[in-house]
Amino acid sequence: MVWSAAQFDMSRRSLLRSGAVLGAGALAGGLPFGQVAMAQNTSGQWPRVARLLSDFVASGRSPNAVVALGWGQNPPQYLGQGDTTFTSGLRANADSLYRIYSMTKPITGMAAIMLIDDGQLSLDQPVAEILPAFAEMKVQKVYDGPITEDNLEPAVRPITIRHLLTHTAGLGYSIVQQGPLAQAYAENGLNPAQVSRLVDVPGGLNSPPASSLEAFADGLARMPLVYQPGTHWSYSVGLDLMGRVIEVVSGKSFDAFLQERIFDPCDMSSTWFRVPASEKARLTANYFVLDGEPMPIDLPDSSVYLNQPAFPFGGAGLVSSPRDYDRFLMMLAGFGEIEGRRVMSEPAVRLATSNLFPDTLAPDGGFSSGGRAFGFGAAGLVGMGEAEGLFGWFGAAGTAGLVNMKAGLRQTFMTQYMPADMEMQNAFPQAVAADAAAMQR
Template sequence: MTDQINTYATRRIFMGGTAALGASLALAPSFAWAKSGPQAEVWPGVTQFTDGYVRSGKLAGAIAAMGLGQDALQFVARGQRTFEGAPMDGDSLFRIYSMTKPVTGMAVMALIDDGKLKLDQPLADILPKYTSMQVQRVPDGSITDLVPAQRPITIRHLLTHTSGLGYSIIQNGPIKTAYVQAGLVPGQISRLPIAELFGTRNTTLTLTQFADRLADMPLVYQPGTKWSYSVGLDLLGRVIEVVSGQTFDAFLQERLFDPLGMTSTWFQVPQDQVRRMTTNYGIMQGVLLPLDPGTASVFAMKPAFPFGGAGLVSSPRDYDRFLRMLLGYGKFEGKRIIGEEAVRIGTSNLLPAGISTVGTFATGGGFGAGGRVGLGVEAGTFGWAGAAGTMGFVDMKRGWRGGFYAQYMPASAYPIQGEFPQVAMKDAIAALGVNA
């Protein structure tokens, strides 16, 4: 049973159903938003969708968080934080996992905006241990049969998963084993033994140790040549520390969370707020088993270091404040949080020339500062999903934002992250009287 679960789950830990999310947003028609009709009637499909998953018992609870422009957030909440807990609401706390990546990405863009970093600056300028990297001759093959890197890793590469770095949840063979043995697993699932069935092992490294040990690992691909999901956003946490002179979590607090009023977003949930935690369920042969109980969550414990790729807990209300800032091109409630140009660049396609994401988790789209960027008919969309059933995205061209929050693993067990954006888009088209 363990092998079967690992095959099914490990490649989805900390990434969620982002491929399906991208495919859904690709169906988005081009239209301009207009305000009309009672707000309570804007999201009937979203309501039915959310209600169906909870009524069927597939989820203990779920909440959709939707907004047009900078208008007030609207919630469709169903069920409970746990099967026997308090009702789900906009202040319930969720493990957002890889939805952390756009937050880290925009923190990097803030430093670029400050003139302290450059998009195409070599990583070795900040972390000299990355000066002479070696690359596997055969990806996921021997870790001793190596060739020199043909170009330096840059900040752009780290933001867009084109650095050549690996990920223990993606790689196979000796490189995966080496990552795990070195403690290069930047994430956590539970303090319960059941978490081992999902193929993870909690690291004990500091962020400095993580960055140093990672530099000793061979790259899987030549930098700037291939999109491959990686620990690049976690490594950027260390870059932020060195460049800013602050700890990574302190920088996020000062530059993003405090100015945005994000009072419910943490790497470690305070003890007096644990009561708001949802329970994360592992789906095994169709049965939901408590994987990380809300009241005993591993996220109430101090992590080894703040994981910039998958470490945050947040509420739908809090994360929407981040999305609203993006939709406002760096402004939030009249305050400038990040420069407009930095947001425009961060939510645009930053992939190096010639790189395609066809057949990857980015589903044929572009990639920006930690999130997928829509191309073609879906131009203007930016967002990413999380491993435990969450997603958050903005449509900057058309002016709307949305999120869906549930807690189950693996995210691919249900088609939620593929279906939800389509349902939300249909609701918007119908309610606002626009033509598809």
């Protein structure tokens, strides 16, 4: 079966808009963050969130939605609606498996911060000291223009670890670029995710990937940058490249490092780059909504996630459960500690969840949404002003994972449909904030 990009009427930028970026507009809607910080009644209920889930599943965009909500180190409350697929008859729950796509990025970001904390990396260390192929990068003069010598100039500064973490390296992304660079990425296997077994998936995400993280990094080093390093926030494959940095510095495969340093200590037993065949019944289905009708693009019994990926995609490769992702957020809310176990140092978590934008950022080069500027930390947005303390990110299939570090409020939303619109990703944190504020009254 072949579904063309024209049939979907979807550009590469549509995938970017589908929750990976503009979902952050939810955080610019005047949420009562000050009130949230006061409302820590763990026995409180979440009526607005429950109603939101019920209405969402009734709309038919996705067969299910599951939410995990919690304060600090207290156990989460789970709210859920619907079945794992439209036909399974199996209720979705806290242990159902979801493709979290770009919610993988903050996990990769924390792994990098761990190595900084260990003294094996530094925030402003040039990537070329670890991967020499990145020593002499070229930059497009015209953004997303031709890949020709007359449109290229030398990078004025090296790409650093800080740049990779904050999407300011100037690297491209196949779901963002629309010029010749997008084609060059596809031809060189610079694919940042697996989505489906279908032949043609919008956004160029099903082009054959590089054979390994090493091959991915080497291919990426041959591509021009779209911006001078350190000047613009531009969503990119920076966290995929970070996976290669991590394995070179640590001497372990990237997936093994995550397992040893994050998944095992946090007791995240359902987070994988490849779903074991024994667990496929827990997989939800992923759908593409076409003219208001959901069309399956990845079903549990034949999911592409049952196969070993070409390499672990640090930017968008993980499958996880509401229970597991909440445990990751619980570790952050505990400033590196979860249930008495120290996973990261407190200074490391504070660094990771702070604004790490470089001081070379152009005046209009930061990350903003809904008319409000945000900072950026270790692969997640950082709230500023009345949103101070907020950290997290979104996924292209409608998921969200956020933690208010000041209040210790953890909030995970899982569903599975593409392209995710802003409606739910706006409404979910607003409903959470409203219910949390009501708990104080």
